[in-house]
Amino acid sequence: MLVCGVLAGGGALVRPAAAAPQPAAHAVPATSADDIGRLADSPAQLLAYIQAASRNQDYEGVFMYQQGENTQSSRMVHVVDASGERERVETLDGQPRIYLRHNDDVQYLQPDRKIVRRDSRHTVRFPGLLQRGPAQVLGHYKLKVLDRLNREAGRECRVVLLEPRDALRYGLRLCVDTQTGLLLKEQTLDSARRIVEQVSFSSVRLGKDVDPARVDSSWDTGDWKVLQxxxxxxxxxxxxxxxxxxxxxxxxxxxxxxxxxxxxxxxxxxxxxxxxxxxxxxxxxxxxxxxxxxxxxxxxxxxxxxxxxxxxxxxxxxxxxxxxxxxxxxxxxxxxxxxxxxxxxxxxx
CATH class of the missing domain: 3.30.200.100 (MucB/RseB, C-terminal domain)
Structure with a gap:
């Protein structure tokens, strides 16, 4: 089947995503206030803030991807150092699949087959959100920040809705960490607001609680087959x-x-x-x-x-x-x- 053949290298991918230029990185300020609520009247800034939070801080945790009765859990570590972004995602169910990224250099490891699949295109992944800039998104989605606060992975988060302006798109319900702007939960909604898919952290640590060494691979791939x-x-x-x-x-x-x-x-x-x-x-x-x-x-x-x-x-x-x-x-x-x-x-x- 063509689709399986093309996506086979994805391993730990939770959803297909486009290889696309990322919004410019901006430092995520350390605050004790609810910046999500403060930015409610500035949708473009809020989307940029959420995207920047996924790129410019250290975090690690376990997230669950759910689609119908199917679930998959993965462990993620993301660190930012002098060399840029480094990220590791490993599936915790079935055969291990490991995604390693250093900026735009990407590797997919299949330990059971001793295969490394390389790519030079960084794709947008949870907890990243935007494929392109906020202005293009807001032309086709309405952003609403709800008053209520939820809790995900033991942290307080603000509910944000992205409602499509037509029938060509699904909607999204997000829960965004009130302290850091990190996306903790993302639900895809159909036209009747039924959940058709969701991905969320079940546990997460941020900042100084993250061990940078955990981003490295524990596998020796020296004699593995490399596929470009x-x-x-x-x-x-x-x-x-x-x-x-x-x-x-x-x-x-x-x-x-x-x-x-x-x-x-x-x-x-x-x-x-x-x-x-x-x-x-x-x-x-x-x-x-x-x-x-x-x-x-x-x-x-x-x-x-x-x-x-x-x-x-x-x-x-x-x-x-x-x-x-x-x-x-x-x-x-x-x-x-x-x-x-x-x-x-x-x-x-």
Missing amino acids: PSMKPIDLLAQGWRIAMPEGFKAILEVARQIGPASGGAPHVVSQMVLSDGLVAISLFIEPYDASRHRHPPAGPIRHGAINIYGRRVAGYWLTALGEVPIVTLERLANSARYIAKPPAGAAH
């Missing part, structure tokens, strides 16, 4: 594709990937476009149609909690749209795609 992603920039428009973006989404990445076979067969090249509205991301994968490979998933929608998938055949290609958005958004994107074949070289006009 095979990607190159492409221009889908120049290749003959005409794709209408859902309202508010912009293309932020277009690449060709070489995907290894899931079971037998030869590797094949997949084109990928990543779109974002500033808060969430959508990936559109395009590959030559193969009847034996594209029986699963079938054409049409597949729902998996907040992550939806929509497949469709266009000319001699198979398109797969994937993202944490309502299925109508993926359907609109995939059904807008048209392929205009180029005339053969030297053909008469």
Whole structure:
């Protein structure tokens, strides 16, 4: 299945995210006041504050990812030193998977297979929030800071809502630490405000209570196989594709990937476009149609909690749209795609 092949290197990823420029880092002030409440009248500053809190302070803890009846727990350590950001995330359920990041240098470790997958693109992860700058987000979401305070992981947090302005997006309910601005809990809500997915810290330590040594890998990977992603920039428009973006989404990445076979067969090249509205991301994968490979998933929608998938055949290609958005958004994107074949070289006009 294409989606599994592309995401297989993710290991400890809790959700798909776009490789995107990060908002500029700003120091997170140490306060004893509720800065979340104070910034309630300045939505852009509040979003920037939450994002900066995930990047510019030391913290470690265990977080739980829940989707329906499925849960996954992971341990995270994040430290900031003279060399920049360093982060380690390790799954605590099933086979161990370790995510290591030093600024934009990323490694995914699979100890059971002695494999290291390298990447040079930092993706947005919990407790990070923004794919792009706050201004783009607020064009499509309304931000509300509620009066009530909650407690998560033993810490007081303020409830913040990001409500979509249309039916193309899910909403988010956040609980933000009142002392530091760190995101402690994130819930994805459908149009009826039902929770379709959530990720939250069950325990967390901050500041001087964090041991920087815990960010290092405990595995000796000297003799492991290192896999480097095979990607190159492409221009889908120049290749003959005409794709209408859902309202508010912009293309932020277009690449060709070489995907290894899931079971037998030869590797094949997949084109990928990543779109974002500033808060969430959508990936559109395009590959030559193969009847034996594209029986699963079938054409049409597949729902998996907040992550939806929509497949469709266009000319001699198979398109797969994937993202944490309502299925109508993926359907609109995939059904807008048209392929205009180029005339053969030297053909008469």
